[in-house]
Amino acid sequence: MRISGSIRRRLFIQLALVAAVLSLAFFLVVRGVAERAAEGTQDDILSASATAIADSLRSEDGRVTLDLPYSALSMLGSINEDRVFYRVVSDGRTLTGYADLPQPNVPPRISTPSVETLTYRGDEIRAVSVTRPVGTGVNAAQVVVTVAQTRQGLAAISRQITATATGIGVGFFLLATALSLWAAGSALAPITRITGSVTRRGPTDLRPVQANAPDELVPLINALNSFMGRLRASLSRTEDFIAEAAHRVRTPLATVRAQAEITHRKLNKPEHKQAIREMIRAIDESSRSAGQMLDHAMVTFRADSLAQDALDLRALMEETCDRLAPTADLKDITIRRDLGPDPVAFTGDGILLQAALQNILDNAIKYSPDDSDITARLTLNGSITLSITDQGRGFGDTNLSDLTTRYMRGANVGDIVGSGLGLTIADEVAKAHGGRLEISPNTKGEGACVSLIFPRA
Amino acid sequence: MRFLLIEDNPKLAGVVAERLQLDGHAVDHAATLSDATDLTAVADYDLILLDIMLPDGDGRDFLERQRQAEKRTPVIVITARSAVSDRVGLLDLGADDYIVKPFDFSELEARVRAVLRRQVGAADNAVTFGETTLDSTKGELRFAGQTVPLRNRELRLLEVFFAAPGQVFSKTHLIDRLFSLSDEASENAIEVYVGRLRKRLEGSGTKIETVRGMGYRMVAR
Numbered sequence: 001m002r003i004s005g006s007i008r009r010r011l012f013i014q015l016a017l018v019a020a021v022l023s024l025a026f027f028l029v030v031r032g033v034a035e036r037a038a039e040g041t042q043d044d045i046l047s048a049s050a051t052a053i054a055d056s057l058r059s060e061d062g063r064v065t066l067d068l069p070y071s072a073l074s075m076l077g078s079i080n081e082d083r084v085f086y087r088v089v090s091d092g093r094t095l096t097g098y099a100d101l102p103q104p105n106v107p108p109r110i111s112t113p114s115v116e117t118l119t120y121r122g123d124e125i126r127a128v129s130v131t132r133p134v135g136t137g138v139n140a141a142q143v144v145v146t147v148a149q150t151r152q153g154l155a156a157i158s159r160q161i162t163a164t165a166t167g168i169g170v171g172f173f174l175l176a177t178a179l180s181l182w183a184a185g186s187a188l189a190p191i192t193r194i195t196g197s198v199t200r201r202g203p204t205d206l207r208p209v210q211a212n213a214p215d216e217l218v219p220l221i222n223a224l225n226s227f228m229g230r231l232r233a234s235l236s237r238t239e240d241f242i243a244e245a246a247h248r249v250r251t252p253l254a255t256v257r258a259q260a261e262i263t264h265r266k267l268n269k270p271e272h273k274q275a276i277r278e279m280i281r282a283i284d285e286s287s288r289s290a291g292q293m294l295d296h297a298m299v300t301f302r303a304d305s306l307a308q309d310a311l312d313l314r315a316l317m318e319e320t321c322d323r324l325a326p327t328a329d330l331k332d333i334t335i336r337r338d339l340g341p342d343p344v345a346f347t348g349d350g351i352l353l354q355a356a357l358q359n360i361l362d363n364a365i366k367y368s369p370d371d372s373d374i375t376a377r378l379t380l381n382g383s384i385t386l387s388i389t390d391q392g393r394g395f396g397d398t399n400l401s402d403l404t405t406r407y408m409r410g411a412n413v414g415d416i417v418g419s420g421l422g423l424t425i426a427d428e429v430a431k432a433h434g435g436r437l438e439i440s441p442n443t444k445g446e447g448a449c450v451s452l453i454f455p456r457a
Numbered sequence: 458m459r460f461l462l463i464e465d466n467p468k469l470a471g472v473v474a475e476r477l478q479l480d481g482h483a484v485d486h487a488a489t490l491s492d493a494t495d496l497t498a499v500a501d502y503d504l505i506l507l508d509i510m511l512p513d514g515d516g517r518d519f520l521e522r523q524r525q526a527e528k529r530t531p532v533i534v535i536t537a538r539s540a541v542s543d544r545v546g547l548l549d550l551g552a553d554d555y556i557v558k559p560f561d562f563s564e565l566e567a568r569v570r571a572v573l574r575r576q577v578g579a580a581d582n583a584v585t586f587g588e589t590t591l592d593s594t595k596g597e598l599r600f601a602g603q604t605v606p607l608r609n610r611e612l613r614l615l616e617v618f619f620a621a622p623g624q625v626f627s628k629t630h631l632i633d634r635l636f637s638l639s640d641e642a643s644e645n646a647i648e649v650y651v652g653r654l655r656k657r658l659e660g661s662g663t664k665i666e667t668v669r670g671m672g673y674r675m676v677a678r
Contacts, residue, residue, distance in 0.1 A: 254537075
């Protein structure tokens with residue numbers, strides 16, 4: 001699996017980016033609107049002032065006179081400590097005011113004052129001009145009244161507005177970021193919950209997932225459930241197949257074997273009897289091979305999803321010995337048990353462990369001479385050791401590590417029926433449980449000792 | 458002994474019944490679970506041999522019903538499955554033992570013996586010749602107030618002699634009865650076991666006699 005980023009992080013980053021863009025837009029809009037409002041107010045006052053001055057223009061004997069109304073300038077004083085300038089120009093001649101005060105480039109019309117931001121004596125000023133015809137007839141003159149004011153007050157207001165807008169924008173961004181962090185987390189909560197309910201299951205639990213899922217996850221859950229359904233069906237088909245194969249192979253073999261035994265009973269000539277013996281040996285060999293191949297299939301199949309049963313290894317050993325005692329008894333072999341007094345707790349797959357022990361003990365019985373002893377021993381030290389020691393022919397010159405190879409049999413098996421899978425099965429079971437299989441010559445001379453060694457929990 | 462064999466495969470059932478009859482047992486055969494239920498209602502059996510896969514149901518259901526009805530007749534299950542899982546389940550359901558197809562009749566016999574030995578109040582399977590009694594179930598010989606325990610092969614050999622006292626049995630015949638047909642055994646082995654029997658029978662009124670060139674027979678001293 002390749003991990004391609006985190007949905008949570010991606011979701012969070014995207015939400016935070018949106019929040020940042022919105023905050024910036026908010027900041028710009030607030031500042032723009034506020035500044036325009038402030039500027040508009042100044043323009044209105046300047047226009048009102050200029051209009052008031054223009055209204056006080058009189059024409060006396062063809063001369064334009066002005067009685068500057070005080071209120072026209074005092075209304076401008078309300079804004080900070082900004083300086084106020086004015087200039088009245090009649091037909092290009094300055095009547096009063098600052099002669100060098102620049103006028104807006106656009107000449108004002110009667111109805112509309114012209115407004116412009118200009119520079120005067122090193123300061124930025126806002127200038128408004130109005131025009132008025134004064135006098136009548138030939139004496140009529142176009143008088144332009146310009147009133148201007150520096151913009152320090154406006155700049156201060158602008159700074160204040162900018163600071164407030166920045167504060168609100170940053171606050172909005174932080175709040176939105178925190179919310180998107182929470183939103184990303186809570187949007188992904190169902191995924192976390194479903195992951196949890198799937199991971200907590202045991203290895204053999206293939207029931208459909210029942211957790212409540214949001215709409216968007218339903219297809220995923222359905223896919224998962226259908227996959228588990230297919231897996232379950234395939235596993236049970238495998239098990240059924242193994243059982244069915246065993247049944248199909250073994251029932252006719254059982255018939256033939258019983259028939260052969262009866263025939264053997266009825267025949268008298270030694271060569272005929274010998275022929276039947278050969279037949280029975282062949283039947284035993286094929287049934288044993290079939291059995292162990294099926295056992296081996298079962299081990300491989302179960303080892304993939306190892307069951308975690310709470311077991312008592314001592315009881316398991318005891319059961320296996322009980323089970324095989326009648327077989328051993330047929331050869332007058334005694335199974336001695338040295339299992340200690342206490343239960344030995346172990347977590348693992350009981351079926352596999354029993355198959356392993358049974359294969360080892362069965363081997364020991366097969367290769368032991370009549371009237372001998374087999375010892376089943378359970379020792380606890382750093383690890384748990386289950387060992388079966390016999391007085392049989394041992395493994396001769398065989399390389400001990402080869403014995404766990406599939407279909408590989410000892411060098412001195414002679415005429416004993418076997419498939420070469422018994423120790424392979426035991427070895428695979430041991431490995432599936434984190435343990436190992438150890439084969440050593442019996443310390444007291446003849447025979448062999450096969451041990452399953454498991455780590456202690 | 459009286460067996461009930463529940464097995465649906467007619468060929469297998471036929472040969473198993475025939476083989477058991479050769480050893481002197483009585484065998485009733487049921488091919489289905491309903492036949493088996495009818496038979497167990499009217500007759501008492503020493504042992505039931507039960508196949509698991511049957512046409513009208515699972516042998517395990519029969520086993521469960523038997524146990525629920527408190528019928529204590531021992532049951533040995535004949536199974537084709539080699540997966541140990543099945544076996545464990547069978548024993549939990551109250552089967553006394555199981556045997557995997559194809560089976561060796563001497564192994565079946567050994568398992569029957571072991572099951573009957575565990576059974577409390579099992580039928581007495583003792584046979585007496587003169588003053589000597591052979592108890593197959595307990596695996597012992599009783600005479601003159603003493604009890605002699607026997608090992609498996611000694612017991613099986615004595616069973617042959619006790620079944621027909623005075624009859625001469627050839628070494629080949631005895632080998633066939635004593636060793637699995639898949640094992641190789643020499644005639645010397647029989648001499649060893651006969652030697653042991655003679656030791657066991659010391660002090661009783663019975664002895665094993667060598668008939669030169671023919672074999673052995675059991676006679677009174």
